[in-house]
Amino acid sequence: MNVRLYVWQRLTAALMAPLVVVHIAVIFYATHQGMTAADILARTRGSMMWASYYGIFVAAAAVHASIGVRNVLTEWSPLDDRRAGQFAIGLGLALAVLGLRAVAAVVLS
Amino acid sequence: MVHRLSGLALAIFLPLHFLALGLAIDGEARLESFLRWSDRPLVKLAESGLIFLLTVHLLGGLRILVIENLDWRDGQKQLATLAAAVSAIVAFIFLARVF
Amino acid sequence: MLAELSVSLWRGASEGRYETYTVPQRASQTVLDVVTFVQRHLDPTLTYRFSCRVGVCGSCAMTVNGRPRWTCRTHVSKVARGGRIEIGPLQNLPVIKDLVTDMALFFEKWQQAKGVFAPSRTRHDAIAQIRPDSPARIAADAAIECINCGVCHAACDTVRWNPAYFGPAPLNRAWTLVNDERDGGNAARLQAIAGSGGCHACHSHQSCQELCPQALNPTAAIAGLKRRTAAAYLKGEITA
Numbered sequence: 001m002n003v004r005l006y007v008w009q010r011l012t013a014a015l016m017a018p019l020v021v022v023h024i025a026v027i028f029y030a031t032h033q034g035m036t037a038a039d040i041l042a043r044t045r046g047s048m049m050w051a052s053y054y055g056i057f058v059a060a061a062a063v064h065a066s067i068g069v070r071n072v073l074t075e076w077s078p079l080d081d082r083r084a085g086q087f088a089i090g091l092g093l094a095l096a097v098l099g100l101r102a103v104a105a106v107v108l109s
Numbered sequence: 110m111v112h113r114l115s116g117l118a119l120a121i122f123l124p125l126h127f128l129a130l131g132l133a134i135d136g137e138a139r140l141e142s143f144l145r146w147s148d149r150p151l152v153k154l155a156e157s158g159l160i161f162l163l164t165v166h167l168l169g170g171l172r173i174l175v176i177e178n179l180d181w182r183d184g185q186k187q188l189a190t191l192a193a194a195v196s197a198i199v200a201f202i203f204l205a206r207v208f
Numbered sequence: 209m210l211a212e213l214s215v216s217l218w219r220g221a222s223e224g225r226y227e228t229y230t231v232p233q234r235a236s237q238t239v240l241d242v243v244t245f246v247q248r249h250l251d252p253t254l255t256y257r258f259s260c261r262v263g264v265c266g267s268c269a270m271t272v273n274g275r276p277r278w279t280c281r282t283h284v285s286k287v288a289r290g291g292r293i294e295i296g297p298l299q300n301l302p303v304i305k306d307l308v309t310d311m312a313l314f315f316e317k318w319q320q321a322k323g324v325f326a327p328s329r330t331r332h333d334a335i336a337q338i339r340p341d342s343p344a345r346i347a348a349d350a351a352i353e354c355i356n357c358g359v360c361h362a363a364c365d366t367v368r369w370n371p372a373y374f375g376p377a378p379l380n381r382a383w384t385l386v387n388d389e390r391d392g393g394n395a396a397r398l399q400a401i402a403g404s405g406g407c408h409a410c411h412s413h414q415s416c417q418e419l420c421p422q423a424l425n426p427t428a429a430i431a432g433l434k435r436r437t438a439a440a441y442l443k444g445e446i447t448a
Contacts, residue, residue, distance in 0.1 A: 003441045004448030006408035006434065010177070013170050020167050024160065024199070032206055037141035041133060058127075065120045072117060075369035081404060095123055102130035113411075176412045177431040 001074075005067050012064040019057045044106040051107040058099030066092030111193065112169035115162040122159060153204065161200035168192035213288060215242055217254065218296040221303045226294065239279035239287065240268050243295060243307065256307040263421070266357025270307050271296040276362035278421045298362040314358055314375070321374040322400045323381035326393025336390045348387035351380050351429045353422045360416035360426055372405035376416035376426035379407050383429035386436060398437050399446045407433040 001009075030040065044050045070088035073079050079087065132139040146152070172188045211233040216226040229246045240258055247254040259267040263281040270279050273287050273294055287293060301309035318324070329336065338345055360376040361367055367375045382401055385391045401407045407430045416426040440446045 001408040002404050002406070002448050003402035003408055003437045003446065007438050007441060010174065010438075014174060017167065017171060017174075020163060024163065027160070028203065028206065031203070037133070037137045037144050041137050041140070061123065065116070065123065068116050069120055072113060075366070091120070095127070098124050098127035098131065101134075102127040105131045105133040173412050176414075176427065177434055180428075 001067075001071055005070070008063055009067045012060040012067075016057065016060050016064065019053070019060070022053075023057070041106060045108075047107060051103060054103045054107075055100065058103060059096060062092045062095040062099060065095060111165055112173075115166040115169070118162050119159075119166060122162075157200045157204040160203045161196050164196035164199045165193055168195060212291065213242065213284065214292045215246065216292070216294040217243070217246060217307065218303075219254070219306055221305055224303075224306075226296070233284065233291075237284045239270070239272050239277070239282045239284060239293065239295065242284060242293065243270075243279060254307070255305045264355070266355040266359075266421070269298055269357045269359050269362070269421075271299055271362065276359040276419060278357065278359070281421060298358050300362050300364070300367045301358065309358075311356075311358060314356070314361055314377070317374045318356075318378040318381065320400065320405070321378035321382045322393060322397040323378045323385065324393075325385060325388070326391055326397075328390060328392030338389055342389075344387040344389065347432065348384040351384045351424055351426075354380055354424060355422065357421065359419050359421060363415040363419045365413050365415065366409050366411055370405070370409050373409045374401070374405055374407075376410075376430065379410070379433060380416075380424060380426040380429040382407075383432050386433065395445070398440050401433055402437040402441065402446050402448070407437060410434075 033039070066088040069091055070084050073084035073087060074081055077084070129143055130140075132143055147156070169192055172192060175188075213231045213233050214228055215231050216228045218224055219227045229250050231242050231245050231250075234241070240261060243254070243256050244258075247256065256270070257267050258280065259265040261268075261280050263278060266278065268279045269276055271277075272279065272282055273289065276298055277287075279295070284293065295307065297303045297307050297309045301311065301313060304310050340346075340349070354377055356377060358377070360380075364373075364376055366373050379401060382397055385397065386394055410427070410430045412427050412431070414427045417424070417428070420426065437446065441448060
């Protein structure tokens, strides 16, 4: 961990704090209402708001999770810094791709 | 430690979450059948667990942001216990509401 | 009839075992008293470190029932469980013999973290006027009483998991120097602690703060360093 990774880690964390609270509220609301896939998609399809919200969330989560996993690997696994970094970048890309695909799935018709 | 383990668990869960949502690409029916599958009690229990992990990770993260940026010198134990307790309550409320 | 303590002491080096001795319990007995009794009356081959015996030098730090403590300031009555104590050398350092560790690595990390004063004036310059109530001096004074005992180093999870990590004590000292107006070495110092092994490896578990016998708070000092290095990085004064 160095200053650059630290700054990205803490900034994405601070950014996601309110996003997570909203997400949990959304989960509670959707499950309480017993929403079906149709109900959910009716709200998300074509919505710039949901696209932006979850797009930002996915990007931040991809960065945050990959730096966090990198730390865990350097401290708890025999991988060296370089390999841990490579694995982390791979994870970050995978999360970004899958996440943005999921956002597209619910936003685009 | 709880913070680290919850983060790891969430990092493992997240791709699965994205894949599930990605089912909508194949149309609403696919996503709907997944949601119906996830109506089962065991899955709901697992979901409460995930809510717990997310909340505890969030609160642990807030604790770190506070310790590192504000002048708060309290011991970690009180804050950590508080974080875990609040997370448990939130997760329990989720569980109670879906049953 | 005197009560007796059952004391397990680490014998050996990195390979070894705990050996158990029976020591008479006395009023106001400290763990250092117990170790001394064993060496003087039961087993003269026991090796241990101490100096002042009164809690000002930090030489007698050992692991007592799993936690690093100054043995001269630890009363047996406070830590003995069911009449038993287990005493080992400080963790996270190589063991030379029995209860004695090699502190060289600890002090090397002080150098790496640039926990060393870099003068900016000579004897021909005027003496620096430092106000004791300036915020920087207050911050430095809060952290200045470190006597290099190694308890925080032994307690730190990150030291245990990350061999490159400088550790709480060197970083705590670096923080006092970052706040010292007279010091001229901050550019290099901030660069040194902004790399891997530096302050950012700290996870704020606060074991150091919990166990420091001088009641210092290295977590807070390290948090200060995190803020300073982050600001310096964002301003382009140091590189990642």
